[in-house]
Amino acid sequence: MTKQFTHDDISAMPQRFRANFINSLSGFKSATLLGTTDGTTPNLAVISSVVHIGANPPLLGVIMRPHTVTRDSLSNIKQRGVYTLNHIHVEWVDKAHQTSARYAPDESEFEAVGLTPQFSETFEAPYVKESNIKMGLSVAQHFTLLNNTEMIIGEIQELFISEPLLSEDGYVDIEAAGSACISGLDSYHKTTRLAQFAYAKANTPLTKK
Amino acid sequence: MTKQFTHDDISAMPQRFRANFINSLSGFKSATLLGTTDGTTPNLAVISSVVHIGANPPLLGVIMRPHTVTRDSLSNIKQRGVYTLNHIHVEWVDKAHQTSARYAPDESEFEAVGLTPQFSETFEAPYVKESNIKMGLSVAQHFTLLNNTEMIIGEIQELFISEPLLSEDGYVDIEAAGSACISGLDSYHKTTRLAQFAYAKANTPLTKK
Numbered sequence: 341m342t343k344q345f346t347h348d349d350i351s352a353m354p355q356r357f358r359a360n361f362i363n364s365l366s367g368f369k370s371a372t373l374l375g376t377t378d379g380t381t382p383n384l385a386v387i388s389s390v391v392h393i394g395a396n397p398p399l400l401g402v403i404m405r406p407h408t409v410t411r412d413s414l415s416n417i418k419q420r421g422v423y424t425l426n427h428i429h430v431e432w433v434d435k436a437h438q439t440s441a442r443y444a445p446d447e448s449e450f451e452a453v454g455l456t457p458q459f460s461e462t463f464e465a466p467y468v469k470e471s472n473i474k475m476g477l478s479v480a481q482h483f484t485l486l487n488n489t490e491m492i493i494g495e496i497q498e499l500f501i502s503e504p505l506l507s508e509d510g511y512v513d514i515e516a517a518g519s520a521c522i523s524g525l526d527s528y529h530k531t532t533r534l535a536q537f538a539y540a541k542a543n544t545p546l547t548k549k
Numbered sequence: 550m551t552k553q554f555t556h557d558d559i560s561a562m563p564q565r566f567r568a569n570f571i572n573s574l575s576g577f578k579s580a581t582l583l584g585t586t587d588g589t590t591p592n593l594a595v596i597s598s599v600v601h602i603g604a605n606p607p608l609l610g611v612i613m614r615p616h617t618v619t620r621d622s623l624s625n626i627k628q629r630g631v632y633t634l635n636h637i638h639v640e641w642v643d644k645a646h647q648t649s650a651r652y653a654p655d656e657s658e659f660e661a662v663g664l665t666p667q668f669s670e671t672f673e674a675p676y677v678k679e680s681n682i683k684m685g686l687s688v689a690q691h692f693t694l695l696n697n698t699e700m701i702i703g704e705i706q707e708l709f710i711s712e713p714l715l716s717e718d719g720y721v722d723i724e725a726a727g728s729a730c731i732s733g734l735d736s737y738h739k740t741t742r743l744a745q746f747a748y749a750k751a752n753t754p755l756t757k758k
Contacts, residue, residue, distance in 0.1 A: 343710060343711075343712040344707060347707065359604045360716075360718050361720070362705070364721035364722075365609070365682065365684060367578075367636055368578070368729075394571075395571035396571075398567075401600070401694075433743055439749075441749040485690065486702065495556075496556065499553070499554050500554075501551070503551070509566060511570070512574065514733075524721070526747070527720070527742060528745070532741065534639055536735055537736075539735075543661075
């Protein structure tokens with residue numbers, strides 16, 4: 341039974357209901373921990389808005405809301421210009437989600453939820469030691485969108501992955517890495533590969549890799 | 550065995566290898582078919598760059614490359630101002646991926662891959678009949694990013710979902726809908742829910758919904 345929702349139907353929804361509803365519609369999202377620092381306290385925040393912008397130079401985007409629980413992260417990124425993105429593993433999605441609680445600015449989410457900050461020799465922002473895929477980025481572009489959310493585009497400066505995850509053609513097997521995904525605001529999922537396809541050509545049957 | 554990649558390592562990668570590599574790093578992505586029209590031919594393109602921008606007003610973003618196989622879609626969106634986003638079902642990821650082949654502008658990917666265009670009474674762009682979650686959007690903001698990719702932000706004007714998918718709190722169960730997700734450029738996955746968590750509070754154990 342298919343139900344239609346109009347623009348007016350959406351406008352009339354109670355705020356929390358609408359937030360759950362619209363946040364479900366964009367489909368499955370990456371489950372990522374954003375690591376930042378104010379120079380003293382390492383900060384960690386779960387985000388689901390990472391988006392691929394380009395490979396050369398290597399750019400990733402993040403959408404952030406300035407007046408929500410991630411405001412410390414956003415302030416740290418603006419101050420220091422660097423941050424880390426760390427894939428959330430299916431075995432500790434609970435710890436990752438707990439970072440969405442409101443901790444005081446001088447309280448580290450790492451310690452509060454039981455994850456370990458890790459630092460590289462050249463990068464100020466903290467990585468998540470337990471993560472199998474982690475990247476250090478510097479801000480490349482930053483602007484405010486029409487609804488006053490902010491988009492930060494970062495360039496990857498360095499990254500760490502477990503070596504067996506890397507295929508000959510460059511693909512990184514994030515399922516074998518145990519990376520989780522998110523739907524809505526609070527649902528976490530693991531994945532099972534259906535197929536990996538070869539380059540598609542018109543009028544030619546699609547083949548699997 | 551963890552391996553570090555520096556910015557220089559990434560710059561030195563062969564182009565196709567780097568494209569596969571960087572496209573894997575953003576984590577799992579939504580698997581979506583973008584429906585457009587030039588007024589005559591219904592066009593369909595697989596995309597994995599849908600990102601949540603906001604719930605009120607209901608906004609979704611899409612990142613597009615102007616000189617790739619999705620150039621017809623981008624041109625249609627700019628001309629007509631409207632488009633649809635349709636969740637890809639796990640049972641027809643092959644048909645969805647086949648839309649990434651280069652078809653002539655006057656050839657409909659719907660017909661070529663075996664999916665059915667569906668029109669609502671009030672919306673010009675074609676929906677995918679076989680999709681369990683489909684949305685019609687109008688362009689709300691459009692700009693060019695630092696690497697010359699384009700970001701289109703659209704406002705949801707209407708949407709269609711199978712009614713049993715909607716929870717009391719507004720969450721739409723996209724896993725029950727059979728929505729797929731993507732990693733890299735060509736790997737499709739189904740999901741299994743690990744947990745759905747209640748609102749997290751500091752110094753309070755996290756509970757499941």
